[in-house]
Amino acid sequence: MLRARFLRWGIPLLLLAVFALFIVRINQGERIALVNREGQTFEKGVVTEILQDNLQPDGSRVGEQRVVVRMTTGVRAGQELETTSSSGFLFGAGCTVGMHVVVMQSVAGESTITSIYSQDREWIIYGFAAAYLLVLCLVGGKQGIKGALGLVFTFFCILFVYLPLVYQGWSPFWVAVFICVVTTLVTMYLIGGPTKKTLVATGGTVAGVIIAGIAATVFSMATGITGWNVSDIESLLTLASTSGVQVGGLLFSGLLISSLGAVMDVAMSIGSAIAELHAQNPAISRRDLFKAGMHVGRDMMGTDSNTLILAFAGGSISMLVLDYAYALPYQQIINSNNIGIAIMQGLSGSFGIVLAVPVTVALAVLLYTWPSPVESR
Numbered sequence: 001m002l003r004a005r006f007l008r009w010g011i012p013l014l015l016l017a018v019f020a021l022f023i024v025r026i027n028q029g030e031r032i033a034l035v036n037r038e039g040q041t042f043e044k045g046v047v048t049e050i051l052q053d054n055l056q057p058d059g060s061r062v063g064e065q066r067v068v069v070r071m072t073t074g075v076r077a078g079q080e081l082e083t084t085s086s087s088g089f090l091f092g093a094g095c096t097v098g099m100h101v102v103v104m105q106s107v108a109g110e111s112t113i114t115s116i117y118s119q120d121r122e123w124i125i126y127g128f129a130a131a132y133l134l135v136l137c138l139v140g141g142k143q144g145i146k147g148a149l150g151l152v153f154t155f156f157c158i159l160f161v162y163l164p165l166v167y168q169g170w171s172p173f174w175v176a177v178f179i180c181v182v183t184t185l186v187t188m189y190l191i192g193g194p195t196k197k198t199l200v201a202t203g204g205t206v207a208g209v210i211i212a213g214i215a216a217t218v219f220s221m222a223t224g225i226t227g228w229n230v231s232d233i234e235s236l237l238t239l240a241s242t243s244g245v246q247v248g249g250l251l252f253s254g255l256l257i258s259s260l261g262a263v264m265d266v267a268m269s270i271g272s273a274i275a276e277l278h279a280q281n282p283a284i285s286r287r288d289l290f291k292a293g294m295h296v297g298r299d300m301m302g303t304d305s306n307t308l309i310l311a312f313a314g315g316s317i318s319m320l321v322l323d324y325a326y327a328l329p330y331q332q333i334i335n336s337n338n339i340g341i342a343i344m345q346g347l348s349g350s351f352g353i354v355l356a357v358p359v360t361v362a363l364a365v366l367l368y369t370w371p372s373p374v375e376s377r
Contacts, residue, residue, distance in 0.1 A: 013188065015176070019182070022161075023161060026160075026161065026168070027160055027164050029168060029242075030236065031167065032242045032243055032319075033145075034238060034239065034242060039108055040105070041074055042103070042105070042117060043071055043073045043104075044100065044103070044120055045071045045073075045100075045101055046066070046069065046070050046072060046098065046099070046100055046101070047095065047096065047097055047099045048068050049067065049083065050065065050095065050097060051067060052066040053225055064087065065094075065095050066083075066084055067095045067112075068082055068083075069375070071085055074107075076107070076112060079145045083103060083114040084115050084116065085101075085115070086115070087151060091118065092115075092117075092153070093119040100120035101116050101117075101118070101119055102116070102119070103115070104116075135149075136151075143191060146190040147187075149190055150186060150187030150209075151187075153186050154183040157179050158257065161178075161179060164176055164270050166245060166250070167243055167244070167245055169243070169244025169245065170246075171246060172246055172250050173256070176213075176252075176254075177206075177210065177256065180209045180256055183260070184202050184260070187264065188202045188205070188274060195275075195369060196364075196367045197268075197272060197275045197285070198225070198271075199367060200274070200275075200364040201264070201270075201272075201365045202269035203359075204263045204270065204271065204356050204359055204360025204364075205289065207356060208352040208353060208355065208356025208360075209256050209263055209352055210256075211352045212255060212256060212259045212352025213256050213348075214355075215351040216252050216345070216348035217252065219347070219348060222241075222342070223340055224252070225344060227248040227249055227251035228248055229340075229341065230250075230332050233247075247312070251279055255349060258311070259352050259353070262304055262307045262353055263353055263356050264353050265304065266353055266360070268305070268356060268363065269296070269300060270293060270338055270360045270361060271298070271360060271364055273293065274296070274361065275364070277289060277292050286369050289364075289368070293365065294357070296363070297358070297361055299357070300357070301353070301357060303355055305353055307347070308350055308353070309349075309351075311346075311352060312342050312345045313342065316342045319339075328332070
């Protein structure tokens with residue numbers, strides 16, 4: 001019993017401790033400042049008075065508001081400062097008395113220059129995230145709690161493993177592969193434990209993600225679309241000139257990470273289905289088990305293959321509306337970099353989902369019938 005518990009929790013916790021030390025180590029490097037922000041901070045405050053509003057009779061806002069903000073953080077905490085809030089859609093906020101705001105503040109001696117950056121929405125974001133995790137745990141029960149832990153782990157891996165390693169000059173593609181492997185192992189282990197089902201789902205997920213990356217690479221070579229054709233390339237070039245970031249690989253590494261969840265869902269569902277089939281009928285032949293697994297997988301393909309295509313299409317909907325409004329020629333649209341990237345992301349990810357099905361089924365059949373397979377009928 002003690003040995004079983006050590007294998008179940010001791011080894012994973014030891015590996016997690018080693019991984020935590022690795023995270024601490026890679027996050028000790030310093031980042032080169034791309035812009036000079038000396039003396040500039042973003043602080044919180046509450047609007048106490050509207051000195052001059054910019055609200056028009058038709059409900060729109062033109063120009064700037066002049067407001068009084070009582071600062072709650074920073075060197076001016078407790079003081080009331082007069083500041084402005086622009087009417088832009090990207091910066092500023094339509095201030096009302098009592099609104100919590102974030103103030104961009106520059107302090108030099110007794111002089112203070114401020115402007116409203118945005119509404120303070122930090123705790124609203126935390127609240128929505130916490131509400132989602134709570135619902136996941138309440139509806140999913142024990143498995144929901146494990147899924148929530150896996151989601152949190154994945155989020156922290158992206159922040160504290162992927163970003164530091166890419167910034168330090170490691171290949172974004174292979175770092176993404178590493179992140180996919182680690183997060184898949186942890187998530188599947190939390191859900192399935194040290195079982196063949198976990199191994200099957202992990203192997204199928206990693207295979208599907210790598211297939212998506214290969215498909216994207218082939219598409220890139222055939223179309224000439226690369227990671228240098230993204231819309232924010234100018235900012236990325238500045239980053240590349242001051243650090244070791246391999247900008248050209250960011251597009252493909254993002255594809256791997258974005259396809260991870262959908263491929264993971266397919267692999268675990270198929271692994272669970274085949275495990276149940278084999279448990280109910282251990283005498284089933286490899287051929288019949290493979291056919292049954294493919295039947296399950298084909299039912300999933302129809303919906304899951306749409307997942308990433310619709311996700312990337314939804315992310316490009318503003319661009320599509322503009323293209324439609326300007327009545328751009330078809331040849332201009334279909335050959336534009338933005339459309340090509342969206343198509344590459346959607347189709348390459350879907351390749352990974354579809355081809356993960358036979359890989360996962362084959363792996364499951366091999367493991368569940370090993371070492372004494374029943375001969376095919």
